[in-house]
Amino acid sequence: MRILVLGGTVFLGRAVARHARDAGHEVTCAARGVAGTPVPGVRFVAVDRDSPQGLSMLEGETFDAVVDVTRRPSHARHAVAALAGRVGHWSYVSTGSVYADHGTPGGTVATTPLLPPPPPEIDDPTGDAQQWYGPCKVACEEAFRAVVDEQRLFVCRAGLIVGPEDPTERFGYWVRRLADGGEVLAPGTPDAPVQCVDVADLAGWLVRAGKTGLAGTYDGIGAPMPRAAFLAAVAAGVGRPQPRLTWVDQDFLIERDVRPWAGERALPLWLPLPEYAGFMARDVSASLAAGLTTRPLAETARATLEWLGAAHRPGVAGGLSREDETNVLREWHGRRA
Numbered sequence: 126m127r128i129l130v131l132g133g134t135v136f137l138g139r140a141v142a143r144h145a146r147d148a149g150h151e152v153t154c155a156a157r158g159v160a161g162t163p164v165p166g167v168r169f170v171a172v173d174r175d176s177p178q179g180l181s182m183l184e185g186e187t188f189d190a191v192v193d194v195t196r197r198p199s200h201a202r203h204a205v206a207a208l209a210g211r212v213g214h215w216s217y218v219s220t221g222s223v224y225a226d227h228g229t230p231g232g233t234v235a236t237t238p239l240l241p242p243p244p245p246e247i248d249d250p251t252g253d254a255q256q257w258y259g260p261c262k263v264a265c266e267e268a269f270r271a272v273v274d275e276q277r278l279f280v281c282r283a284g285l286i287v288g289p290e291d292p293t294e295r296f297g298y299w300v301r302r303l304a305d306g307g308e309v310l311a312p313g314t315p316d317a318p319v320q321c322v323d324v325a326d327l328a329g330w331l332v333r334a335g336k337t338g339l340a341g342t343y344d345g346i347g348a349p350m351p352r353a354a355f356l357a358a359v360a361a362g363v364g365r366p367q368p369r370l371t372w373v374d375q376d377f378l379i380e381r382d383v384r385p386w387a388g389e390r391a392l393p394l395w396l397p398l399p400e401y402a403g404f405m406a407r408d409v410s411a412s413l414a415a416g417l418t419t420r421p422l423a424e425t426a427r428a429t430l431e432w433l434g435a436a437h438r439p440g441v442a443g444g445l446s447r448e449d450e451t452n453v454l455r456e457w458h459g460r461r462a
């Protein structure tokens with residue numbers, strides 16, 4: 126199959142190109158080449174999608190499948206206009222951030238309402254405009270649905286994607302922290318749900334979707350697991366099968382300005398409950414039935430640790446520092462004593 130990856134220079138896009146190449150497909154990646162480079166063995170076409178004519182370098186070519194990761198509605202509109210009639214199957218990588226309700230566990234594509242699209246002048250949810258990320262992805266989905274026949278369109282709403290080459294430190298924080306050993310601050314409660322998807326599993330599903338013609342809208346995320354099982358699996362994957370976890374109440378963490386999810390002073394993959402009780406507790410039985418396969422999380426952790434080591438990446442950018450973690454734990458034990 127001839128497959129076009131619109132993107133393909135970072136994390137998921139590279140994984141899609143790698144998987145497609147290894148499956149014997151003919152792969153083209155089209156991007157500027159600013160964010161990174163494509164994997165070896167694929168064709169790279171330099172394009173700038175900010176221009177409506179940005180995909181003219183692909184004029185006259187046909188593709189059996191396209192995978193697009195864009196977050197800009199204008200990019201989505203330009204892509205369907207430029208490639209209409211020359212593509213067999215489209216996959217659009219959307220996000221769980223399109224949902225308007227993150228508080229209800231067990232939500233599905235059919236039951237969870239969506240955010241409205243952004244006002245027309247908002248087209249780039251980066252920098253100071255990141256609050257528009259979900260609405261812009263809604264508008265991208267709408268741009269594909271407006272033009273592409275629904276029998277040929279797969280909208281994949283990815284949840285937290287983890288594994289090697291992740292440019293964020295969200296999963297990497299736990300990989301490093303558990304690999305380091307010692308007493309580990311575990312946020313919230315052991316039974317709180319955590320949900321993620323290995324980048325290679327998601328990439329594999331996207332490539333197979335092009336091959337089999339999967340149509341419809343699905344969440345691109347594995348089944349939820351209790352936080353205790355999540356931490357145990359990561360610990361096992363990094364060679365520390367008996368982690369020394371200290372569970373700390375969320376209110377205590379919030380009082381000490383320990384922040385949720387990502388960024389400075391954050392404990393990644395932790396979100397306050399009950400406000401976010403549905404964010405990592407989606408019912409993904411439809412996705413699993415539609416061909417998403419998920420590897421054991423310990424394998425993902427092992428591969429991520431190897432990559433972090435091989436990449437000689439600098440210390441955790443974001444996440445709770447070891448000093449701050451030690452201080453919070455000391456206060457927690459002091460209060461309990």
Ligand SMILES: NC(=O)c1ccc[n+]([C@@H]2O[C@H](COP(=O)([O-])OP(=O)(O)OC[C@H]3O[C@@H](n4cnc5c(N)ncnc54)[C@H](OP(=O)(O)O)[C@@H]3O)[C@@H](O)[C@H]2O)c1
Binds near residue numbers: 134135193218286
């Ligand atoms: N990471 C997560 O946990 C997560 C969770 C939910 C959903 N998602 C979704 O998953 C996808 C992740 O994709 P990804 O990992 O490949 O990263 P990405 O950062 O979304 O990749 C964007 C791609 O578009 C290209 N691009 C950007 N501006 C361009 C332009 N003007 N012209 C042409 N190409 C341009 C970039 O390459 P150049 O800069 O080289 O041009 C890059 O290859 C996204 O759709 C994201 O919304 C991610």
